[in-house]
Amino acid sequence: MTQIDQTLPLEPGVAGMPAWPAGPAALQERLSLPPLLIQYWQVLVRWRLVVAGIMLAALSIGVVVTLLTSPLYTARSQIEINREQKNVTNVDGLDSNSTSPYDMEFYDTQYALLRAESLGERVARALKLAEDPSFFTAHGIKLAETGQSADAAGALPAVELKRRERQAAAILLSNINIAPIRSSRLVDIKYTSRSPEWSARIANAWPQAFIAANMDRQYSSTADARRFLEGRLATLRAKLEQSERDVVTFATNRNIVTLTTTRDASGRSLESQTLAANNLAALNAALLAARNDRITAQSRAGSQRGDVSQEALGSATIASLRTRREEAAGEYQRMLVQFEPAYPAARALKQQIDSLDAAIARETSRFSAGRQVNYGEAVRREAALTQQVSALKERLDQQQRDTIQYNIYQREADTNRQLYDALLQRYKEIGIAGTVGATNIVIVDSAKVPTGPSAPSLVKNLALALLAGLVIAGAVVLGLEQIDHGIRDPSDVERLINLPLVGNIPLTTGKPEDQLADRKSALSEAYFSVQTALALATPHGLPRTLFVTSAQPGEGKSTTALSLAYSMGRIGKKVLLIDGDMRSPSIHKLVGNDNSHGLSNLLAGDDNDAAYTIPLAAKGVSVLPAGPNPPSAAELLSTDRMDHLLAKLLQRYDHIVIDAPPVLGLADAPLLGRATEGCIFVIETERVAVRVIRGALHRLQVGKNHVFGAVVTKINYSGYGYGYGYGYGYDYGRDKAEGVATGKV
Numbered sequence: 101m102t103q104i105d106q107t108l109p110l111e112p113g114v115a116g117m118p119a120w121p122a123g124p125a126a127l128q129e130r131l132s133l134p135p136l137l138i139q140y141w142q143v144l145v146r147w148r149l150v151v152a153g154i155m156l157a158a159l160s161i162g163v164v165v166t167l168l169t170s171p172l173y174t175a176r177s178q179i180e181i182n183r184e185q186k187n188v189t190n191v192d193g194l195d196s197n198s199t200s201p202y203d204m205e206f207y208d209t210q211y212a213l214l215r216a217e218s219l220g221e222r223v224a225r226a227l228k229l230a231e232d233p234s235f236f237t238a239h240g241i242k243l244a245e246t247g248q249s250a251d252a253a254g255a256l257p258a259v260e261l262k263r264r265e266r267q268a269a270a271i272l273l274s275n276i277n278i279a280p281i282r283s284s285r286l287v288d289i290k291y292t293s294r295s296p297e298w299s300a301r302i303a304n305a306w307p308q309a310f311i312a313a314n315m316d317r318q319y320s321s322t323a324d325a326r327r328f329l330e331g332r333l334a335t336l337r338a339k340l341e342q343s344e345r346d347v348v349t350f351a352t353n354r355n356i357v358t359l360t361t362t363r364d365a366s367g368r369s370l371e372s373q374t375l376a377a378n379n380l381a382a383l384n385a386a387l388l389a390a391r392n393d394r395i396t397a398q399s400r401a402g403s404q405r406g407d408v409s410q411e412a413l414g415s416a417t418i419a420s421l422r423t424r425r426e427e428a429a430g431e432y433q434r435m436l437v438q439f440e441p442a443y444p445a446a447r448a449l450k451q452q453i454d455s456l457d458a459a460i461a462r463e464t465s466r467f468s469a470g471r472q473v474n475y476g477e478a479v480r481r482e483a484a485l486t487q488q489v490s491a492l493k494e495r496l497d498q499q500q501r502d503t504i505q506y507n508i509y510q511r512e513a514d515t516n517r518q519l520y521d522a523l524l525q526r527y528k529e530i531g532i533a534g535t536v537g538a539t540n541i542v543i544v545d546s547a548k549v550p551t552g553p554s555a556p557s558l559v560k561n562l563a564l565a566l567l568a569g570l571v572i573a574g575a576v577v578l579g580l581e582q583i584d585h586g587i588r589d590p591s592d593v594e595r596l597i598n599l600p601l602v603g604n605i606p607l608t609t610g611k612p613e614d615q616l617a618d619r620k621s622a623l624s625e626a627y628f629s630v631q632t633a634l635a636l637a638t639p640h641g642l643p644r645t646l647f648v649t650s651a652q653p654g655e656g657k658s659t660t661a662l663s664l665a666y667s668m669g670r671i672g673k674k675v676l677l678i679d680g681d682m683r684s685p686s687i688h689k690l691v692g693n694d695n696s697h698g699l700s701n702l703l704a705g706d707d708n709d710a711a712y713t714i715p716l717a718a719k720g721v722s723v724l725p726a727g728p729n730p731p732s733a734a735e736l737l738s739t740d741r742m743d744h745l746l747a748k749l750l751q752r753y754d755h756i757v758i759d760a761p762p763v764l765g766l767a768d769a770p771l772l773g774r775a776t777e778g779c780i781f782v783i784e785t786e787r788v789a790v791r792v793i794r795g796a797l798h799r800l801q802v803g804k805n806h807v808f809g810a811v812v813t814k815i816n817y818s819g820y821g822y823g824y825g826y827g828y829g830y831d832y833g834r835d836k837a838e839g840v841a842t843g844k845v
Contacts, residue, residue: 142588142589143577143581144577146588146786147576147577147580150573150576150577150580151573151577154569154572154573154576155566155569155570155573157569158565158566158568158569158572159562159565159566159569161565162561162562162564162565162566163558163561163562163565165556165561165565166556166557166558166561166562169555169556170240170294171294171553171555171556172292172293172294172553172554172555172556173292173293173294173295173296173299173550173552173553173554174290174291174292174299174550174554174555175290175291175296175299175300175302175303175304175547175548175549175550176288176289176290176303176545176547177288177289177303177304177306177307177543177545177546177547178286178287178288178289178543178544178545179286179287179289179307179310179541179542179543179544180285180286180287180541180542180544181207181210181285181287181540181541182285182540182541182542183206183285183540207280207285210287211278211280211287213310213313213314214278214287214289214306214310215273215276215278217269217273218313219306219309219310219313220268220269220270220272220273220276221265221266221269222309222312222313223269223272223302223305223306223309224265224268224269224272225265226305226308226309227301227302227305229264229265229268229272230261230264230265230267230268231261231264234295234298235268235271235298236267236268236271237294237295238293238294238295238298239271239275239293239294240294241267241271243264272291272302275291275292275293276289276290276291276302276306277289277290277291277292286544289303289306289307289547290303291303291306291547292554292555296549296550296551297549299547299549299550300547300548300549300550303547304546304547307541307543308543310541311539311541311543314539314540314541315539326527329523329526329527330527332523333520333523333524333527336516336519336520336523337520339516340513340516340517340520343509343512343513343516344513346509346512346513347506347509347510347513350502350505350506350509351506354502354506356502356503356506377496379492383485383488383489383492384489386485387482387485387486387488387489390478390481390482390485391482393478393481393482394475394478394479394481394482396478417463418460418463418464421456421459421460421463422456422460424456425453425456425457425460428449428452428453428456429453431449432446432449432450432453435449586785586786586787586788586789586790587783587784587785587786587788587790587793587812588785588786590604590812590815592790593783593810593812596790597790597793597794597797597810599781599797599807599809599810600808600809600810601809601810601812602630602633602634602637602780602808602809602810602811603626603627603629603630603633603809603811603812604626604629604811604812604815605623605626605627605630605656605660605811605812605813605814605815606622606623606626606814606815606816607814607815607816608621608622608623612659612663612690616659616662616663616666619670623663624663624666624667627660627663627664627666627667628667628670630660630663630664630667630780630811631664631667631668631671633809634646634664634780634808637778637808637809638777642668642673642755643755643776643777643778643808644750644754644755644756644777645746645750645755645756645758645775645776645777646755646756646757646758646776646777646778646779646780646808647680647757647758647759647760647769647772647773647776647779647780648660648661648664648757648758648759648760648779648780648782649760649761649762649763649769649772649779649780649781649782649800650762650763650781650782650783650784650788650796651762651763651764651781651783651788651792651793651795651796652762652764652787652788652792653684653762654784655762655782655783655784655787655788655813656782656784656813656814657759657760657762657782658679658681658686658687658690658759659690659813660780660782660811660813661677661687661757661758661759662677662687662690662691662759664757664780665677665718665721665757666718666721668720668721668754668755668757669718669719669720669721670718670719670720672719672720673720673754673755674720674722674752674753674754674755675720675721675722675753675754675755675756675757676713676721676722676723676724676749676752676753676755676756676757677721677722677723677724677757677758677759678699678723678724678756678757678758678759679695679698679699679723679724679725679726679759680699680726680758680759680760680761680768680772681726681759681760681761681768682699682700682726682727682729682730682733682736682761682768683729683733683761683766683768684761685698685725685726685727686759687723687725687726687759688723688725688726691714691716691723693714693723693725694725695725695726695727695728696727696728697711697712697725697727697728698712698724698725698726698727698728699712699724699725699726699727700726700727700728700729700730700733700736701727701728702724702727702741702745703730703736703737703739703741703742703745704730704736705741709724709745709748709749712724712725712727722753724749733761733768734766734767734768734771737767737768737771737772738771742771742772742774742775743774743775746775746776756776758772758776760772760773760779762796763796763797763799763800764792764795764796764799769799769800769805770799770800770802770803770805771803773800773803773804773805773806774803774804774805777806778805778806778807778808779800779805779806779807779808780807780808780809780810780811781796781797781800781807781809781810781811782810782811782813783810783811783812783813784812784813784814785812785813785814785815785816787814
């Protein structure tokens with residue numbers, strides 16, 4: 101064992117106790133814990149009986165449950181749920197036809213609908229389960245007598261029938277299993293009961309009822325939509341009639357006559373032609389023609405002579421007269437060659453020529469007068485048309501101002517007509533889509549009557565019972581570990597209470613004093629190791645005065661004090677063992693002496709210490725009993741008599757070991773600590789909780805008592821699965837030598 105350094109600084113809050121050494125090596129040593137599996141193994145070994153009992157009980161329950169459980173039969177049917185519904189009519193229904201492969205919301209909804217209570221009630225009604233007692237028998241349910249008898253036709257009362265339907269639906273939902281196949285559109289529908297026929301029958305009825313319910317939902321949704329659209333169509337029809345009536349009434353009141361109306365593809369009015377606009381266009385065209393005629397007539401009347409006018413040049417009469425005149429003029433010129441102008445024949449030709457000239461002049465003047473007449477008529481016609489156009493323009497201007505309100509009425513009528521046509525079209529489409537029995541659910545496999553039971557399975561039940569037993573045992577052991585949180589492993593001393601470990605004392609059978617008398621026993625060897633550790637605890641070797649205490653009675657402090665006294669005596673020291681527990685003395689019982697006089701007498705004022713010390717058979721060891729029980733042991737220890745007594749006794753003895761009372765609840769141990777160099781704190785394994793030990797050490801700390809270390813007693817080495825280096829005596833060397841000789845080591 102390494103030497104304990106008492107000069108190192110103390111950890112905060114633990115004054116008077118040696119702190120952990122500083123440095124990487126010391127830190128690594130401090131953090132080094134037993135392997136986790138070994139700790140679990142130790143816990144299992146400690147509570148092996150509890151764990152074994154729980155496991156055996158769990159397995160027994162599993163076997164009993166398996167034997168008592170009625171056989172169950174499971175039938176399976178399979179359906180395929182498609183995201184896209186078959187569109188027979190090529191008309192969109194109410195539901196969206198989204199084809200996203202990641203739309204898990206749709207499939208989760210379908211799975212929930214397969215487990216819906218309404219579907220269970222539908223199956224119960226379809227199969228008339230409420231009227232079939234064999235269905236309830238197949239599920240281990242006995243129908244209760246309600247006092248309501250069937251009528252003459254054998255039908256149950258309505259109230260009782262409804263109650264049984266709800267009960268049957270609850271049974272169906274508790275035994276149905278909807279199992280979607282991962283990464284597919286397939287869903288397994290499994291039903292379990294005590295009857296294979298009923299299992300197959302219900303497993304087949306379930307998908308059929310689901311398909312029917314799906315189609316009913318589609319029809320009911322379209323029916324609701326049709327009812328809604330019917331109301332909206334009636335409202336829009338009234339609005340459309342009123343708006344069209346407003347258009348006609350306003351047009352009549354404002355004298356607006358529409359000849360033609362142009363509409364777009366949606367039925368909205370784009371352009372309309374009224375009678376006034378049409379008349380204005382016609383009068384304007386006539387005015388333009390009259391103006392052109394007037395300009396033409398004016399140019400003809402003022403810019404040309406009558407004989408060379410176009411009419412004269414084109415006249416056949418004038419042309420004939422001119423031809424005859426030219427012939428007469430030619431004849432007259434030929435006659436003048438032979439005759440005089442006065443010649444009767446010449447004079448007759450001259451008169452004929454003059455007559456022709458007068459006729460030509462009359463014809464020419466008649467054309468000139470016609471041009472003037474035409475010009476006047478053109479001027480009058482132009483003026484009349486101009487006046488009519490002006491009047492019609494004023495009328496059209498007023499009509500255009502009225503057209504603003506007319507267009508408002510017209511747009512409202514167009515909008516109502518579009519809404520009405522759209523809703524009417526949708527109403528017809530929904531009516532067609534709702535009457536077509538299309539579904540997106542297909543039955544892939546029908547259920548067959550199972551030939552063998554699916555449950556109970558002995559192997560499965562035993563595995564579940566084993567698992568449940570392990571869980572329960574783990575929880576129980578964890579609870580017991582938390583409740584019984586004491587020092588179980590000697591290494592817990594330094595880890596949990598920050599106290600050096602000076603010794604491990606094994607659990608022995610028989611009387612401890614008998615084993616202490618044998619120097620070769622494991623108990624003697626363990627306490628000799630404690631003495632060795634104490635010799636290294638101080639610079640001057642073994643402490644001259646020390647006391648042994650514990651947190652509670654019965655942890656082995658008296659045996660430890662006696663054993664330390666024996667060990668010191670064996671190395672040639674004169675040792676005095678004082679029984680300082682004046683409330684409940686025990687040393688005199690261990691050594692077989694009288695307790696009529698002792699420490700209480702000396703502390704009360706008696707100075708005859710030599711008469712009260714009793715030498716023992718062990719070499720160099722004497723005992724000072726506790727003496728009679730005083731009225732107040734704490735008052736005796738509070739005086740200076742204990743200091744003087746120890747100083748006096750040290751003149752005759754090398755070492756003094758005091759068996760002190762327990763720390764908790766008493767003030768004796770801290771008071772004894774003031775007169776000694778320090779104490780050994782005894783801890784019994786698996787008895788005292790760590791919080792109790794810490795409380796006891798805190799009391800010693802408050803009393804400025806020095807603690808050399810802790811001794812862990814009553815260690816059951818067989819319960820840990822490994823030794824600590826102190827669980828052997830002289831037989832170890834002999835066993836090892838025999839092992840070498842036989843070849844086993």
